[in-house]
Amino acid sequence: MNKEIALGIIIGLLFVTLVVMFCVLLVKLYIKKIKEHNQKEIAFQKTLNTTIIETQEQVLNNISQDLHDDAGQQLTSINFQLENLKLDSPELAKTLAPVSKSVGQLSQSIRSISHSLNNQLVMQQDVIKAIATEIKRLQKNKKVTIHYSFEELVSKKFSDHEKIFIYRIFQECINNALKHSKASIINITIRTKPEYEMVFSDNGVGFDLKTSPDKISMGLTSMKNRALDIHYILNIESEIGEGTTITLNEIKPD
Incomplete structure (x- = not known):
């Protein structure tokens, strides 16, 4: 009888052990x-973000090209006509001088904007210098004071x-402000140094x-996606009434 009880206990323990191992296996599989699902979701989201960003870049490049080829050339033509008019009618030279100056300034502004939108031009130069050049252009706006320091x-x-992405994030910060x-x-x-950091703040x-994280604009979301794509944070x-501070940091390598 004792042997039968012992055998029953052993069989019961083996059965419980098998059930536990089966449950553990199910949990591991789950x-x-x-x-795998999360990895696929992350990969899909990354692909989607990349596609969106590439589309945005293509649109910006197209706008840049249109500004350069269409608006820029038309302003050049207008300025050429003004210069001819001043030569044909010297008495109008003084009157037309402010108009010529305005057209020249507008032409220069469109050229600068065209360059800032074209990622090929950004890639060909130092991104820090590109940011400094854009800040210098924006500092002509007397409605806002822009302080810039670089170390x-x-x-x-x-x-x-x-x-490209650092420059676009900078542009989006400026645009929002x-x-x-x-x-x-x-x-x-x-x-x-030690890693790249940009701190952008306004009053x-x-x-x-x-209280309203769902109201973050598409621009801010786009900036975060761009940062993640280049391993930045x-x-x-x-806060309401306290301004905004946006910090872009390069993630330190392990």
């Missing part, structure tokens, strides 16, 4: 499936992707990220 202890090399923040002062600080109206801090 976890593996979840990981570079050693020269930093950027990949083409980094150049000028169009939505109602800021009167913008501060931009860039450092390149504008700000917004509430904590974008941090946004803002």
Whole structure:
């Protein structure tokens, strides 16, 4: 009888062990499936983000080309006609001088905007210099004061992707500040050592990220996606009435 009881206990323990092992196997398979699904989801999202960004870049390049080829050439033609008119009618030279000056300034502005939209031109130059050039152009706007400081202890090399995405993030920061923040002062600080960091802050109206995260604009979402694609981190801090600070950091290599 005792042998039968012992045998029954052993068989019961083996059965329980098999059930537990089967459950563990099911859990492992479930976890593996979840990981595979997450990886596929991440890969799909990354592909989608890349497609969206590539489309945006193509649109910006097309706009840049249209500005250069169409608007730029038309302004050149208008300026040529004004110069001919001044030669044909010298008495109008003084009257037409301000018009010629305005057309020249507008032509230069369109040329600068065209260059800033074209990623090929951004890739061909130093991204820090491209940012500084754009800031210099924007500083002519008397409605907002832009302070810029740059600290570079050693020269930093950027990949083409980094150049384009860093510049686009900078442009989006500027665009949001000028169009939505109602800021009167913008501060931009860039450092390149130990890793790249750009701090962009304004004294504008700000917004509430904590209570309304769903209201983050497509522009801010696009900036975060661009940052992730080049292994950078974008941090946004803002409060209503307290302005906004956006920090772009390069992720330190392991």
